[in-house]
Amino acid sequence: xxxxAYLAETAEHDHAIEEIxxxxxxxxxxxxxxxxIREGGPHERALSFVAVHDGEVVATVRLTxxxxxxGRALLLGPLAVKPAFKDRGIGRELVRVAVEAARAAGAPxxxxxxxxxxxxxxxxxxxxxxxxxxxRPVDPNRLLIHEISGGALDALQGVxxxxxHAVAA
Numbered sequence: 731x732x733x734x735a736y737l738a739e740t741a742e743h744d745h746a747i748e749e750i751x752x753x754x755x756x757x758x759x760x761x762x763x764x765x766x767i768r769e770g771g772p773h774e775r776a777l778s779f780v781a782v783h784d785g786e787v788v789a790t791v792r793l794t795x796x797x798x799x800x801g802r803a804l805l806l807g808p809l810a811v812k813p814a815f816k817d818r819g820i821g822r823e824l825v826r827v828a829v830e831a832a833r834a835a836g837a838p839x840x841x842x843x844x845x846x847x848x849x850x851x852x853x854x855x856x857x858x859x860x861x862x863x864x865x866r867p868v869d870p871n872r873l874l875i876h877e878i879s880g881g882a883l884d885a886l887q888g889v890x891x892x893x894x895h896a897v898a899a
Contacts (some may be wrong), residue, residue, distance in 0.1 A: 733815075734820060736802070736827050739778040746787035747780065754810035763866035764807050764843050764858055768794050770892025777804065777831045781820045788815040791824040793832060796841065797896030798862045801886030803839040803845070804832050825852050838882035841875050841890075849874050863889045885899055 739747070755762075773792040783787035789811040791802040811821045813864060829852070832840050842849065843864070846856060854874040861883070862873060875883055 732815070732818060734788070734823075735782045736823060736838075737780055737782055739775050739780050739897075743780050743787055743790070747790045747792075750787065750790055750810045750812055750830045751808050753812070755808060761867045762843075763864035764805060766865045767796060767805060767890060767892050771795070771894035774804065774835075777828065777835060777837075779824055779827050779831070779850075781824055781871040783816075785817065788812045789820045789824055791821075791828050793828055793840070794881065795893035796890050797893045798890040799882075799885065801838070801882065802893060803841045803882065803886060805844075805890075806840050806842040807844075809842075809844075816823060825849070829853065829878070833878050838879040839875055839877050839886070840883070843868055843872050844873065844874055844899070846874060852876070857883065857886075862886055865891070 775792040778792040780787045791806065791809045793806055796803050796805045806825065809821055809824060829840050842854065846854070853876045856871060856874050859870045859874045864873065877883055
């Protein structure tokens with residue numbers, strides 16, 4: 731069993747986070763729909779986390795404020811784990827920590843683009859097709875939501891943007 735500490739992200743972690751994301755997703759990450767949203771403004775550092783082993787950042791997850799129609803949520807991602815630390819539950823624990831932080835901050839929902847078999851057991855389910863439109867193509871089966879407040883999905887409709895660029899509905 732590894733001794734892993736789950737910590738709030740700080741600016742000191744930025745370089746290690748960038749290296750982990752580059753290794754996990756490569757240069758193609760910049761073309762992804764979720765990345766396009768993240769370009770719209772900063773992530774929520776206080777709601778973003780790292781996993782640290784022996785002083786080394788080995789995994790990371792970030793949350794970014796988003797809007798779709800009148801609804802607001804947090805977009806989870808990127809979630810990345812260094813290859814030597816995969817399949818040890820670190821990614822799942824980071825997701826759990828991030829969702830709990832979102833709940834404590836009063837966020838109505840957490841949304842992500844990912845695989846339902848991985849995220850489903852963590853409380854995520856598919857967003858109904860065409861309910862939320864991403865700024866770039868996304869497989870609709872991979873757009874998932876974890877509703878923290880009942881009915882949060884009802885307010886989310888239309889094009890998803892960074893919350894800093896949301897148009898009042």
